[in-house]
Amino acid sequence: MKTKHLVYASFIFVAIVSFSCSNNTIDADAKRLGDLTCKAMQLMKKVPSGDESVLAESQKLSQEAEALKNELEAKYTSDSDKTKLAEAIAKAISDCK
Structure with a gap:
């Protein structure tokens, strides 16, 4: 249960960061944050397996998200x-696989 809450907290943290913050640089930064968000989403899928x-x-992802924030x-x-x-991040997140 603690793991599940930590994963959700990490995901929410990444999402909040994404909406609180030259185009090529913005796109690159958005991609970095989008990648972190995608990782968080994939990590959430692992929670029910008890892995x-x-x-x-989750802890590593939280540290990366804090540094990027x-x-x-x-x-x-x-x-x-x-x-x-925020617009570039939304696009990057929509590309999650």
Whole structure:
């Protein structure tokens, strides 16, 4: 149960970060965050299996998300950049497989 909550918290954290933060750079950053979100979504699928590695993966993902959040918050301060980033992230997440 604790693992499940940690995975959900990680996913929610990544999603919140994605909506709070030159086009090529924005697209690249959005792809990085989109990839993290996709990993979180894939990790959530493993929770019901009881796979013990899920907790370690979840912790690693949380650390990556925290580092990326700090980087993006410092990098994108204007409202227009945050809007562009949010749109690019939505597109990147829609490409999850």
